[in-house]
Amino acid sequence: MRDERTLHERVQASPEFAELRSRLRRFVFPMSAAFMLWYLGYVLMASYAPEVMGIPVFGHINVGILVGLLQFASTFVITGIYVRFADAKLDPVAESIRTRLEGH
Amino acid sequence: MSERLGSPILNISVFAAFVLVTLVVVFRVSRSNRTASDYYAAGRSFTGPQNGVAIAGDYLSAASFLGIAGAIAVNGYDGFLYSIGFLVAWLVALLLVAELLRNTGKFTMGDVLSFRMRQRPVRAAAATSTLVVSLFYLLAQMAGAGALIALLLQIPNSNTVGQGIVIAVVGLLMIVYVLVGGMKGTTWVQVIKAGLLLVGAATLVTWVLGRHGFDFSALLGEAVEENPSMETAQGVRELGERLLIPGLQYGASDLAKIDFLSLALALVLGTAGLPHILMRFYTVPNAKEARRSVVWAIWLIGVFYLFSLVLGYGAAALVPGGAERIATAPGGTNSAAPLLAYQLGGEFMLGVISAIAFATILAVVAGLTITASASFAHDVYANVLKRGVASPDAEVRVARRTAIVIGLIAIAAGILARNQNVAFLVALAFAVAASANLPTILYSLFWKRFNTTGALCSIYGGLVVSVVLIVFSPAVSGHPTSMVPSLDFDVFPLANPGLVSIPASFLLGAIGTLVGRPDEFADARHAEMEVRALTGAGSEKATVAPKTQPLPKITV
Numbered sequence: 001m002r003d004e005r006t007l008h009e010r011v012q013a014s015p016e017f018a019e020l021r022s023r024l025r026r027f028v029f030p031m032s033a034a035f036m037l038w039y040l041g042y043v044l045m046a047s048y049a050p051e052v053m054g055i056p057v058f059g060h061i062n063v064g065i066l067v068g069l070l071q072f073a074s075t076f077v078i079t080g081i082y083v084r085f086a087d088a089k090l091d092p093v094a095e096s097i098r099t100r101l102e103g104h
Numbered sequence: 105m106s107e108r109l110g111s112p113i114l115n116i117s118v119f120a121a122f123v124l125v126t127l128v129v130v131f132r133v134s135r136s137n138r139t140a141s142d143y144y145a146a147g148r149s150f151t152g153p154q155n156g157v158a159i160a161g162d163y164l165s166a167a168s169f170l171g172i173a174g175a176i177a178v179n180g181y182d183g184f185l186y187s188i189g190f191l192v193a194w195l196v197a198l199l200l201v202a203e204l205l206r207n208t209g210k211f212t213m214g215d216v217l218s219f220r221m222r223q224r225p226v227r228a229a230a231a232t233s234t235l236v237v238s239l240f241y242l243l244a245q246m247a248g249a250g251a252l253i254a255l256l257l258q259i260p261n262s263n264t265v266g267q268g269i270v271i272a273v274v275g276l277l278m279i280v281y282v283l284v285g286g287m288k289g290t291t292w293v294q295v296i297k298a299g300l301l302l303v304g305a306a307t308l309v310t311w312v313l314g315r316h317g318f319d320f321s322a323l324l325g326e327a328v329e330e331n332p333s334m335e336t337a338q339g340v341r342e343l344g345e346r347l348l349i350p351g352l353q354y355g356a357s358d359l360a361k362i363d364f365l366s367l368a369l370a371l372v373l374g375t376a377g378l379p380h381i382l383m384r385f386y387t388v389p390n391a392k393e394a395r396r397s398v399v400w401a402i403w404l405i406g407v408f409y410l411f412s413l414v415l416g417y418g419a420a421a422l423v424p425g426g427a428e429r430i431a432t433a434p435g436g437t438n439s440a441a442p443l444l445a446y447q448l449g450g451e452f453m454l455g456v457i458s459a460i461a462f463a464t465i466l467a468v469v470a471g472l473t474i475t476a477s478a479s480f481a482h483d484v485y486a487n488v489l490k491r492g493v494a495s496p497d498a499e500v501r502v503a504r505r506t507a508i509v510i511g512l513i514a515i516a517a518g519i520l521a522r523n524q525n526v527a528f529l530v531a532l533a534f535a536v537a538a539s540a541n542l543p544t545i546l547y548s549l550f551w552k553r554f555n556t557t558g559a560l561c562s563i564y565g566g567l568v569v570s571v572v573l574i575v576f577s578p579a580v581s582g583h584p585t586s587m588v589p590s591l592d593f594d595v596f597p598l599a600n601p602g603l604v605s606i607p608a609s610f611l612l613g614a615i616g617t618l619v620g621r622p623d624e625f626a627d628a629r630h631a632e633m634e635v636r637a638l639t640g641a642g643s644e645k646a647t648v649a650p651k652t653q654p655l656p657k658i659t660v
Contacts, residue, residue, distance in 0.1 A: 008631040011641075020638055025550075028199040036372070039192045043368040046185060046350035047361040053181070054349035059321030060328065064181055064349055071188045072406055078195055079402050086203075086395060094391075094639040101641040 020093045111451050115256040118459035130281055130289035140496035141647045143286040144211040144478045145386040148646040152393040156400020159384050161294030164408055165468040166248030167530035174437030176416020178427045180347030182354055183416055187409035189371030197376040198398045203391035204549050204637040210644050213382050214483035217548055220629035221556040224488045229563040231483035233540040234379040238476040244529035246518020249274045249465045254434035255442055256458045268519045275515035281470045282507045290470045297467040304460045305411040311448045312418035326421035334428035363598045367531055370602030374534025377541030380475035389646035419444040477506035539566035539605035543613050552630050557620020562613025569608045573601035
């Protein structure tokens with residue numbers, strides 16, 4: 001029986017590609033949900049619990065300033081984690097599929 | 105404010121020096137502009153770090169430099185909240201959009217959205233929303249230019265003609281950059297500007313902190329002490345410790361709190377839908393470099409927003425008269441950073457900082473113009489009108505003409521929008537981008553069943569809902585701070601429409617997809633798009649070798 005699928009459809013159905021897609025999605029979807037919740041939680045706290053944000057921690061630095069700076073820190077950390085993940089787990093698989101496909 | 109501030113001649117000379125240097129660079133790099141790929145995407149020859157700096161240059165607009173520092177100086181913590189939204193938003197671009205978009209498209213957002221859909225209607229929709237978002241953003245930048253001019257050249261807000269002329273000069277200069285330099289020239293302008301901006305801000309930050317023994321807490325203390333209250337048109341406003349907690353701008357009522365949530369949503373989801381940012385990902389040779397450029401951008405932008413926190417509170421603490429004087433200076437709250445520079449380093453520092461702010465506006469406006477003109481020429485002219493058979497030369501010619509038209513519109517709009525807070529106007533552009541573009545981009549990258557009907561519903565739906573809500577919002581009419589205070593048609597209570605328009609667009613896209621018919625060859629096209637997005641196989645290659653790596657072997 002002839003395979004009537006296009007080249008891309010066959011690649012898409014291959015286990016190697018399925019693995020690449022699932023690795024990407026299993027990382028970026030939960031991570032996106034996590035940082036959105038953390039950010040929206042922060043925004044809601046700023047709107048509805050300003051008195052908590054105003055609790056002094058040391059000197060004039062209060063909870064609000066610290067939590068705000070933590071948003072910066074978490075953004076930098078997530079960026080770093082993603083780059084390490086993508087370099088190690090995504091790029092080699094993507095490259096192997098690409099080389100095979102473009103070598104056709 | 106009646107006293108003289110700096111010398112206009114010095115201000116103009118520093119700015120003129122910047123213009124001269126960048127023009128020379130633009131002329132030099134433009135000699136190698138030959139193909140459409142050169143004009144739109146700089147031959148895809150920039151490295152990740154170079155593009156990252158350019159993205160920071162594109163993104164750190166006058167809204168960031170003038171708007172956020174001013175918002176912090178006058179509204180305290182609420183200004184800081186803006187910068188957090190602007191930064192966190194980059195994670196959406198990094199995790200979900202940048203690399204897949206680079207692999208799938210060629211020059212514009214429309215390339216990606218129309219990849220597996222019916223070309224003409226979807227490209228027309230993508231171009232429409234690109235033009236609307238870019239025009240909103242342009243409006244904000246030109247308003248910033250007006251504010252700055254008011255301050256620097258001592259042209260009072262009442263002198264519409266004088267301010268108008270200077271806005272026109274800024275607009276004309278920008279047109280020259282885009283026409284001569286194309287994407288390559290524009291990118292180098294962004295890089296130079298980003299460097300100047302970061303160095304300038306770092307200098308001011310060191311100076312401000314140095315005055316307080318490098319103790320940030322002491323700086324906050326002085327800001328609190330110097331600003332017990334301020335007088336506004338609406339009466340006396342208590343400041344003091346309230347500068348350090350959220351709620352000064354958005355905490356007055358339940359409605360204001362919901363408005364703030366709406367703004368926060370628009371900021372975080374808008375970035376990855378801004379056409380001029382998306383287009384920058386096409387200037388690098390592959391997805392890995394696109395990733396590197398986002399990482400560089402995130403670090404530079406993050407550091408810059410930390411600087412702006414110090415600048416904002418620094419202005420409140422050190423500028424004599426504090427928040428009240430800043431709010432009432434020519435240019436309004438946008439004047440905080442220039443006033444702080446004057447306080448610290450006198451005329452010279454004011455001249456330098458203002459020239460940097462000018463350069464910022466000029467560069468961002470150039471980036472917006474090239475994006476809008478590319479979208480019109482590539483999506484509307486070449487693919488909708490000429491059905492994909494226009495010659496690349498004709499396409500670039502159309503792009504150049506469009507750039508002139510857009511520049512002229514920007515000049516007119518800028519004259520109308522003077523004195524609006526720039527960060528606020530930019531937030532509206534973000535709301536439109538988050539509503540019309542982001543849902544469509546995410547659906548088309550991640551949802552197999554998504555189809556032409558769905559794409560048209562989410563683009564036009566998001567666009568119409570957000571723009572209509574803005575028109576009927578208190579931002580446009582009915583309040584003393586509105587754009588048209590004399591009229592009153594604010595039926596929609598929120599100043600930022602994001603909370604309603606973003607979910608509406610997601611919903612419309614889903615409904616449209618379920619109602620509409622599947623596109624022709626949907627499975628095969630989806631397979632091609634997904635394989636290409638994830639692996640880069642078949643993606644657009646660099647036409648010029650990037651300087652740091654050899655030309656990739658192309659064996660297609």
